[in-house]
Amino acid sequence: MAALEHALNDLAEMFGDRISRSEAMRDHHAHGEGWQPACLPGAVIFAESTQEVSAVLRTCNQHGVPVVAFGGGTSLEGHVTPSEQGISLDLSRMTRIVELNAEDLDCRVEAGVTRHALNAYLRDTGLFFSVDPGGESTLGGMCATRASGTAAVRYGTMRENALGLTVVLADGRIVRTGGRVRKSATGYDLTRLFVGSEGTLGIITEVQLRLHGLPEAIATAVCQFDRLEDAVNTAVTTMQIGLPIGRMELLDEVQMDACIQYSKLTGYEVLPTMFFEFHGAPAAVREQVETMEAIVADNNGKGFMWSNNPEERNELWKARHNVFWACLAYRPHHRGIATDAVVPVSALTELIAGCKHDIEESGLIAPIVGHVGDGNFHTVILVPPEDDGLERALELDRKIVGRALSLGGACSGEHGVGLGKKEFMEREHGRDALDVMRMLKASFDPNNILNPGKMLPDPVN
Structure with missing residues (x-):
């Protein structure tokens, strides 16, 4: 801890009471929203300018003190988990x-x-x-x-x-x-x-x-399906014909059940569901809606409903953005592990069908929700409080990622690697590509103070 003490002493005059060592503040910065174990940093520093960030890194580099940047704390893969002998550098006050x-x-x-x-x-x-x-x-x-x-x-x-x-x-x-x-x-x-x-x-x-x-006109549509595969095929067809869709989201029947309960959505059945949004000039939006209605009809969709009412649109997308919290409320006392697989769009139906089988086989509850227009979807694996709950959930996560990689996909489409997905990096990128990444890391950060231990797995001899 001597290196940390020296660094904090050097920074004390510049930052004053914006250096915090209170347990409550360190605990707030010890984790994001993912499942990875928390770790209390040695100290938290609140920076308010680029020059202050520069001073912190210059000082910490001289003393060999790890630094992990912290913003909203919303990451799901352990990106912001700090070192106990390091500094959590909070940038949330840099709001100009x-x-x-x-x-x-x-x-x-x-x-x-x-x-x-x-x-x-x-x-x-x-x-x-x-x-x-x-x-x-x-x-x-x-x-x-x-x-x-x-x-x-x-x-x-x-x-x-x-x-x-x-x-x-x-x-x-x-x-x-x-x-x-x-x-x-x-x-x-x-x-x-x-x-x-x-x-x-x-x-x-x-x-x-x-x-x-801002688009001149915006319309939202919802369609439900008896079969999950029909919903996924709707997304695949939409992308293959080049329809300029604004948003296209899939919720399986479990996720829809959770959203109906949590967000008080009314008028929907507990079925696989697609949310759509269309942007453009009024005539173009009407044409997009008509084309989409024909696509869902070809894929056995039921009850295609559309609206250009802003309140209805906001209610729908608020429910979509709250799916993680809906899942946690769906089974109290469970934790959530959010998977983030992505594949070429043509492989999406095969991947989701396979993952649905894996979920059923695991005996766990794992709602599916996804940005299926770009081949990306999530499951929120609900981790039961039993002793082996986390182990079972991680095993299911590995199966889902394995399926995606075997279909030419990636272990993460948007959540990133952090701590949670490091183990898949060599399988996805290959040993030589990882060696190049390590060379870049060593060139930019020879003392390994910047978010050490994240993204790149240790090389295997």
């Missing part, structure tokens, strides 16, 4: 919207701004920011984990919507990547390197974001 360039459809924000706060700021501009994971996620954390959400099928993920970054490296150097232009053919694409690096190569303090114009 630095600039808005409405004519060019972009803005620059500090890392602690949440997506909800940004869209509230944009409310009267005719613009919006499209990436919408669940929870009060901060935009810095969303970049670090390459987050996604319900609108990615049309507007893309953080990879497509982050135009540039301000990043502090392990030794305290501040670099700016990318910019405001929509394309560039100069130099290495450092923006894409840091987006998804989970705080292992540098700490993101500002983000240049792509914005989108």
